[in-house]
Amino acid sequence: MLAAVVARSSFASASAAVAPACFASVAAVTARRAASGFALGSDQSVISQWLSGARDVSDIQYFLKHFGESAAATKDAAAAGAAGPKTAVIKIGGAIVEEEMHILAPAVSLLYRLGISPIVIHGGGPQLNKLLENAGIVPEYQDGMRVTDADTLKIAQRVFNEANKLTIEGLSKAGIPCAPCTSGVLYADVLDYSKWKLVGKTTGANSKLLNELVGKGIVPVITSLAQDKTGQTLNINADIAACEVAKAVNPISTVFLNSTGGIPGEKGQIIETINIHKEFDHLMGQAWVKYGTRLKIKEFKELLEDLPKASSVTITSTDHLTRSLLFGKCAKGTTVSLGRTSRAAAALGGNAAGARSFSTSAAAAASAAARAATKSIGVGIIGARGYVGRELIRLLGDHSALELRCVGSRANAGQKLADHIPEFKGDLRYEALPPDDIAKHANDVSVWVLALPNGHCGPYVEAIRKLSASQKDRKIVTVDLSGDNRFTDEWQYGLPERFRERIASASFISNPGCYATGAQLSILPLADVLAPNNPPAVFGISGYSGAGTTPSEKNDVNYLKDNIVPYSLVNHLHEREVSRQVGSKVNFMPHVAPFFQGITLTTDIRLNVKLTREQVVQRFQDMFGKEPLIEIVAQKDAVPVVKDNAQKHFVRLGGFAVDPATNRVVVVATLDNLLKGAATQALQNINIALGLRELDGIQSE
Structure with missing residues (x-):
């Protein structure tokens, strides 16, 4: 029977080669669903429907790579207590509920x-407007x-409950087990009562409930209503509600379905x-980007910055839902991403066939060209x-x-920078750059970054000081990434969240260490109430990029496989650094793990x-709540994890477990050791010292 199904596909010879894997994957899913008590029909019918949507063998290969599973893998996952299914968040508009359920x-x-x-997650806007009109209430935005007063909210609750019922009825007829989620899923505070009345600003979603339903094979159907701490129901824009749910469950895909198809x-x-990071500012400046479109783009930006960097959001029509999800290709619609290669392109080994015909990236490219023409401050590394x-x-x-006008490396002297760092565009070459050659760049470099091993900066610092003394008409800024100058008052310690004003007037700035950044941010809000003679203990794990490029056990991927390696368990440089900055003894135990970049610290x-x-939590909010590169994860039982902000610029602080019997607090911090733990923080310090926008070059990421 399987052979007959494959033979009927539009590319039978190619699909035959992967058909056994297709059948095994679908059989495994069917077995898992059946174990949960749900009958789904024959495997052959599922494969037949699936193949009808595939256009070439790359579609099948994409599906198997991202969604395929074997019966053995499913059995192992079940034994381990894993939920099994991969989650997709799908937001549908009210018009789809009424007109496109079929x-x-x-x-x-x-x-x-x-x-x-x-x-x-469903809306109900058209239905609500109709009932408001019947009640003589003019919708206001x-x-x-939507401005939602008490009368409007009562009607909205009735409309959304009816839309929820219709959605569940439609899905149930197709054999899908569903659960109505009309309350208890979304949490919110009143956004601005004077402006929107009973409209909420989401503060979280009930991930425990959602994961329990998904784990049982049940599809949650959620209304866009939330409750605040007092139990007051608040109206939530359905797009915002979907984004909040996506943040809570970290789906494989987030899809918004609308009648325009994008x-x-x-x-x-x-x-x-x-491309959100490159085009956001441009879009926000366009007169045609207003109302719901403006709100959508803002919410998508916030969502994508909270999800893993390869994530994307798709806005498409109902008839393109399956192709978008199963094959990673949005045949019609809008794909919003942080700007990296799409999953579809990656699956095809490059750019997806059929280049996009319209994008706002042309304006972004023009903006980039304009920036290049106005770059006026030279940097040497x-x-x-x-x-x-x-x-x-x-x-x-x-x-x-x-x-960037100067790069020093004895090992690579004479070689083109672009040959080693493809992201760099230009003909700049590495120089050997001994300390005596610093003076050769007196007229073209105003910022020096010392990215040298500990103990090697002294001769360069002396050369830069001589140059600065002869260039009193302009400010020369030096940032040292090593630990050489973190223990002297002659250099300004470069933690912007604490010393922003001092950094602004400094010329010599010592960049904090990666571990030290996360550790002291975990301790500083409590530094004035630390118990005497009982120092904070910091357990840290870093990716192996923290061990640098010189070969050692700490960056040997074979040695690190299935392993975590402790090292320098007493008197580590960062232990002394944090102790100096918080004004109290701190004990630090570092470890290296087999992932490449990222740090987690449990203090x-x-x-x-x-x-x-x-x-x-309030102490942390008071100290860091307005900091652009610190996120406070305040929800109870919410703990930051490495993968959520590896390759991102911010520090996440959370956990916040308290034992009242012993006055013990445990704080968890995560950050990227190469970014906020080094490069991002260095650029922050440079921007502040030169009076530039603090997040210039960072925000555009």
């Missing part, structure tokens, strides 16, 4: 039977969001791709061969005022006073 339900059913667990551009044509130097070079490429702190968890 298209949506079979599509969701196919996804479900292929092992993808949908979470559906501010900045793309985001319309200035002349009504569908924008096919949006000494020791630019390592991982941190590479990251800093990449960041400088997006800076509006800084230009055990004993206090001399009793504080509740809420009081602890």
Whole structure:
């Protein structure tokens, strides 16, 4: 029977080669669903529907790579207590509930039977407007969001409950087990009562409930209503609700279905791709980007910055839902990403066939060209061969005022920088750059970055000081990434969150260490109430990029495989650094793990006073709540993890566990050791010292 199914496909010879894997994958899903009590029909019917949507063998290969599973793997996952299904968040508009359920339900059913667990969030705008009109209430909007007074909210609750019922009925007829989620899923505070009345600003979603339903094979169907701490129901824009749910469950894909099949551009044509980091500012400055479109793009930006960097958001029509999810190709619609290669392109080994016909990236390219023409401040990096130097070079490429004009490396002297760092565009070559050659760059370099091993900076610092003394008409800034100058008052310690004003007037700045950055941010809000003679204990794990490029056991991937290696368990440089900065002895135990980049720190702190968890969190909010590169994860039981902000610029602080019996607090911090732990922080310090925008070159990431 399987052979007959394959033979009927439009590319039978190619699909026959992968058909056994297809059948095994679908059989495994069917077995898992059946074990949960759900009958899904024959494997052959599922494969037949699935193959009808595939256009070539690369579609099948993409599916098997991202969603395929064997019966053995499913059995192992079940034994380990894993939920099994991969989650997709699907937001549907009110018009789809009323008019396109006959298209949506079979599509969701196919996804479900292929092992993808949908979470559906629905709106009800058209229905609500109709009932408001019947009640003599004129709908009012501010900045793309509905003003919701008490009367409007009552009608909205009735409309959304009815839309929820219709959605569940439609999906259930297609054989999909569903659960109504009309309350208890979304949490919110009142956004601005004077402006929007009973409209909420989401603060989180009930991930425990959602994961439990998904784990049982049940599809949650969620209304866009939330509750605040008092139990007051608040209206939430359905797009915002979907984004909040996506943040909570970290789905494989987030899809928004609407009648237009994407985001319309200035002349009504569908924008096919949006690179958020490169195009956001440009889009926000366009007169045609307003109301709901403006709100959507802002929410998508916030969502993507919270998800793994390869994530994307798709806005498409109902009839393109399955192709978008199963094969990574949005045949019609808008794909919004952070700007990296799409999963579809990666699966095909490069750019996906059929280049996008319309994008706002042309304006972004023009903006980049304008920046290049106005770069006026030269930067020199000494020791630019390592991982941190590479990251800093990449960041400088997006800076509006800084230009890399000198790179020093004895090992690579004479070689083109672009041959080693493909992200760099230009003909700049490495120089051997001994200290005596610093003076040769007196007229073209105003910022020196020392990216050298500990103990090697002295001669260069002396040469830069001589140069600075002879160039009193301009400021020359030096940032040392090593630990050589972190223990002297002659250099300004470069933690912007604490010393921003001092950094602004400094010329010599010592960049904090990677571990030290996360550790002291975990301790500083509690530094005034530390218990005497009971120092904080910091357990740290870093990716092996922290060990640099010189070969050792700490960056030997074979030695690190299935391993975590402790090292320098007493008197580590960062232990002394953090102790100096927080004004109290700190014990630090570092380890290296087999992932490439990222750091997690768990800090055990004993206090001399009793504080509740809420009081602890408030201290962190008071000190860091307005910091652009610090995120406070305040939700109870929410713990930052490495993968969520590896390759991102911010520090996450969370956990905040409190034992009132012993006055013990445990804080968890995560950060990227190469970025906020090094290159990002260095660029922050340079920007502040030169009076530039603090996040220039960083924000554009």
